[in-house]
Amino acid sequence: MNILDEIIAYKYQEVAERKELYPVKLLEKSLYFENTCMSLERYLLRPDKSGIIAEIKRKSPSRGDINPYVSVERTSIGYMQAGASALSILTDTRYFGGKNEDLMTARKYNYCPILRKDFMVDEYQIVEAKSIGADAILLIAAALEPARLKELASFARSLGLEVLLEVHSKEELDASLNEYVTVVGVNNRNLKDFKTSVDLSFELANYIPKGITKISESGISNAQVMVELKEAGFHGFLIGERFMYEGRPERAATEFIREYKALLAKKPVTA
Numbered sequence: 341m342n343i344l345d346e347i348i349a350y351k352y353q354e355v356a357e358r359k360e361l362y363p364v365k366l367l368e369k370s371l372y373f374e375n376t377c378m379s380l381e382r383y384l385l386r387p388d389k390s391g392i393i394a395e396i397k398r399k400s401p402s403r404g405d406i407n408p409y410v411s412v413e414r415t416s417i418g419y420m421q422a423g424a425s426a427l428s429i430l431t432d433t434r435y436f437g438g439k440n441e442d443l444m445t446a447r448k449y450n451y452c453p454i455l456r457k458d459f460m461v462d463e464y465q466i467v468e469a470k471s472i473g474a475d476a477i478l479l480i481a482a483a484l485e486p487a488r489l490k491e492l493a494s495f496a497r498s499l500g501l502e503v504l505l506e507v508h509s510k511e512e513l514d515a516s517l518n519e520y521v522t523v524v525g526v527n528n529r530n531l532k533d534f535k536t537s538v539d540l541s542f543e544l545a546n547y548i549p550k551g552i553t554k555i556s557e558s559g560i561s562n563a564q565v566m567v568e569l570k571e572a573g574f575h576g577f578l579i580g581e582r583f584m585y586e587g588r589p590e591r592a593a594t595e596f597i598r599e600y601k602a603l604l605a606k607k608p609v610t611a
């Protein structure tokens with residue numbers, strides 16, 4: 341069983357337990373539930389922003405501990421001050437050391453789109469995402485049958501949440517893209533051996549239809565690569581470890597974005 345299958349099997353169990361503990365009726369009473377979501381897509385396309393979705397990631401299956409005691413308040417505020425377009429908060433506890441409260445903390449201190457980064461298999465998690473203040477959710481093509489993915493995407497949109505569809509191949513893209521998805525992410529991490537290669541993003545860039553906002557996810561380790569991804573047509577860049585390995589991730593993000601902007605400024609302007 342690969343790690344994604346293991347995580348997904350666990351999620352079904354987790355959802356069943358959470359439904360008992362916190363019924364939907366309770367989640368709907370959350371103050372955030374009535375909030376109007378902020379558009380991830382719109383923020384990624386804003387020219388005054390970097391396009392970075394900066395992630396809070398305490399640990400991961402591939403790396404173990406990364407930054408387990410990170411301050412979500414300080415880091416999320418610092419990421420946005422550095423020029424990130426949006427935040428990604430991992431809420432899975434068992435594999436990533438995150439929690440719903442991390443997202444609620446980020447929501448409390450920031451006015452920006454927030455992606456709930458988790459492994460969605462059930463409508464319950466989408467209601468939960470809305471109740472903790474998320475603006476967008478992730479749906480992973482490798483984890484869901486296309487018809488089921490479409491149902492979940494439609495349900496998310498009915499609550500005002502945007503959907504980031506994550507793919508690893510052209511086949512997944514062709515099978516799972518549907519009318520409820522406006523943002524597609526190519527995940528550069530191979531979930532069988534955990535190796536990351538941005539080549540996958542370059543390979544798939546032209547297959548993603550025009551009009552869809554494109555994100556490159558995982559393994560983006562330097563500003564030069566991000567410039568090249570932008571030139572290849574990517575609007576967004578999901579970055580976790582590159583920042584989170586630093587004691588002060590927000591400072592790493594500030595330096596990274598400064599370097600990125602300097603590289604862009606050196607590029608000749610094309611008509």
Ligand SMILES: O=C(O)c1ccccc1NCC(=O)[C@H](O)[C@H](O)COP(=O)(O)O
Nearest residue numbers: 400401402557558559560578579580581
């Ligand atoms: O990061 C992992 O080890 C991992 C393993 C299994 C499923 C998902 C995993 N990561 C989630 C992500 O997609 C990344 O956290 C995100 O794209 C940021 O990647 P990075 O910049 O490489 O931290």
